[in-house]
Amino acid sequence: MTRHFGVLIPSTNTTVEIECRLLPPTYQAHVGRLMSSGAGSFAPSRDEDIDYQSRLLGTARVEMVILAQTSASLHAEDYDDVVTKRMSVGAGVPAITSAQAVGRAVRALGARRVAIVSPYSNAVNERAARYFKTKHGLDTIALEGFRATDSYAIGQLGPHNARDAFARIDRPEIEAFVVPGGNFPTMPSIAAWEREFKKPVVTTNQASIWAMLRAFNSADHLPAFGRLLGEVPADAS
Numbered sequence: 001m002t003r004h005f006g007v008l009i010p011s012t013n014t015t016v017e018i019e020c021r022l023l024p025p026t027y028q029a030h031v032g033r034l035m036s037s038g039a040g041s042f043a044p045s046r047d048e049d050i051d052y053q054s055r056l057l058g059t060a061r062v063e064m065v066i067l068a069q070t071s072a073s074l075h076a077e078d079y080d081d082v083v084t085k086r087m088s089v090g091a092g093v094p095a096i097t098s099a100q101a102v103g104r105a106v107r108a109l110g111a112r113r114v115a116i117v118s119p120y121s122n123a124v125n126e127r128a129a130r131y132f133k134t135k136h137g138l139d140t141i142a143l144e145g146f147r148a149t150d151s152y153a154i155g156q157l158g159p160h161n162a163r164d165a166f167a168r169i170d171r172p173e174i175e176a177f178v179v180p181g182g183n184f185p186t187m188p189s190i191a192a193w194e195r196e197f198k199k200p201v202v203t204t205n206q207a208s209i210w211a212m213l214r215a216f217n218s219a220d221h222l223p224a225f226g227r228l229l230g231e232v233p234a235d236a237s
Contacts, residue, residue, distance in 0.1 A: 004028050005212050006057035006065040006091060009182060010045060011035050014155050016068045019187040019205045024220065027212070030060050034069070044072035050083060054090025064215050065095045066208045068182040071120065073099035074127040080135070094215065098182060098204045101211040103136030105202045108210075108233040111176035115142040117165040119154040119181045122147075128180060138178075142169040154181055159189040166197050179203040190226035200227045 003026060009016045011033040020029035032053030034045035050067075057065055065087045073079050080097050087095035106114060116128055122145055129140035144165040148154045162184075166177055176199055179186055186203040193201045210228050213220060214235060223230030 004062045006062035007031050008067045013183045015183045054087045058091035065091045067097045070099045070180040070204050073097050098208045101207040104235050105207040105210050107236040109200050113139045113175045114178045115174045116178045117144045119146045119148040119184050141174050154183040177201045
């Protein structure tokens with residue numbers, strides 16, 4: 001049986017759709033694009049776009065909706081709660097943000113001490129560290145950012161950027177690497193990173209897919225994309 005899920009992405013994102021195509025054909029992603037609210041770099045998307053696109057996805061009878069915009073969750077304490085309610089009301093199905101998915105995925109893997117390697121600036125990375133501590137109880141041991149100024153710059157990054165960052169900051173007390181950024185291409189490289197550094201890697205799109213598989217009570221395991229999708233562990237929160 002084919003399962004259908006909705007994904008909301010910033011209008012500038014060119015990676016999420018590509019990485020969703022790596023899934024088996026029994027999982028179909030249906031994408032809605034969102035304009036920025038214009039309140040600075042990596043700002044949340046417009047509420048009216050979230051409402052409209054969620055309603056459209058609902059007409060496709062998707063079974064859940066994911067907001068693949070991790071940075072948006074860092075802008076307000078209650079953002080996850082507010083936006084997932086909007087999405088659920090619009091689509092008529094459960095909703096989750098990719099930031100929630102990342103935090104829950106790390107905990108599901110049994111990790112609590114993490115390193116954040118992201119495309120963002122140091123200031124955004126620090127907000128991410130506060131978010132994951134406050135919302136998910138994760139302690140950030142190290143931060144590394146590539147200081148991308150917009151989504152277009154993120155899309156130009158390659159696997160070597162993350163791999164070299166892991167090598168610079170790796171230390172024994174780090175239990176997992178967290179790589180936020182839905183426009184940062186990561187999925188085909190995760191398994192190789194984990195083999196080299198001997199610890200799990202959790203990325204935005206990978207964690208979003210994990211959340212979908214868990215929501216669907218799927219028996220499928222996708223080890224080509226790292227430990228998280230190879231084991232599909234239960235949510236520990």
